[in-house]
Amino acid sequence: MNIQDELQATIDALVQKGKGILAADESSPTIAKRFQAIGVESTEENRRTYRSLILATPDLGEFISGVILFEETLGQSTDDGVTLPELCVQQDIVPGIKVDKGKLALPNAPGDEISQGLDGLELRLKGYKQQGARFAKWRDVYHINKATPSLLAIQANAEVLARYAAICQAQGIVPIVEPEVLIDGDHSLTRCAEVSEAVFHEVFHALHRHHVVLEHMLLKPNMMVPGKLNPQTASPHEVAVQTVKILRRTVPAAVPSINFLSGGLTPEVATANLNVMNQLDPQPWELSFSYGRALQEPALQAWKGDAVNAQKTQAALYQRARLNGIARYGKYGEDMESNL
Ligand code: 13P
Secondary structure (H helix, E strand, C coil): CCHHHHHHHHHHHHCCCCCEEEEECCCHHHHHHHHHCCCCCCCHHHHHHHHHHHHCCCCHHHCEEEEEECHHHHCCECCCCCEHHHHHHHCCCEEEEECCCCEEECCCCCCCEEECCCCCHHHHHHHHHHCCCCEEEEEEEECCCCCCCCHHHHHHHHHHHHHHHHHHHHCCCEEEEEEEECCCCCCCHHHHHHHHHHHHHHHHHHHHHCCCCHHHCEECCCCCCCCCCCCCCCCHHHHHHHHHHHHHHHCCCCCCEEEECCCCCCHHHHHHHHHHHCCCCCCCCEEEEEECHHHHHHHHHHHCCCHHHHHHHHHHHHHHHHHHHHHCCCCCCHHHHHCC
């Protein structure tokens, strides 16, 4: 298969009605934080046990088309010796891989950060592909503060994201491009929208400069929401309308799907927001999910590191995946929350 056909086949497998992506690619410090919240030590064996358990959720492939894994997970296996990427394939789920190496302070831009990991990326991708990965993810973050994000941070991060995406496509790996304007702070929804518009615009400008094929990538953005320290909350309708407005201004119609991150929203709010977006007028792209916390939080709470809770853990993940699958059609209702 030539590279363009290979990329298209992966896009077709990832972008399906009623389905979205599970982000299970927490880095070592992040998974340690998630485990700490449920009183579990973050050892390699505990991470393997937990991730094998959630990926083995019966019929997860009904609502999940792709899973983003962390590097360590690509090389791990179930108790029966099935590699975790192979377990995904058995579930009819495409395995993917987080490839950025986290972020550092951006010199000469106080308060801003830049994501790392371009050096050696081509070689790493070849290895990940041999381990079964067909798509990748790279996350850039933008902090909203009085003076941030600076123009320098917006431009430098866009350049890095575009270089990553171009390197992925050259290797036949579909890039998920993730610019995340963070929810931290007390800013308004309007400020989040202004910053996001500037960020997304610059990202697509850079993707164009680097000749990234927009048909063969996915965008993973934040929703337009007020900062979490802002006492004013926004309704799902307000979030949906503002989010779609900003995306329509900045994201070309050639992009097949927009898969939101949950970014600290509760599972219920993340589902409700996506649901309303899918009730608005038809858009040029699919509006879907690529949630980490909003899919996994109830499962982690149910698990608590105890094998006795295996079934409850899988049931909790299945339920969130199912509700987000329903939200893809705009047919979710709060009353569905109790039907476990
Ligand atoms: P959240 O949905 O928890 O924000 O995670 C998505 C993700 O992949 C962040 O990089």
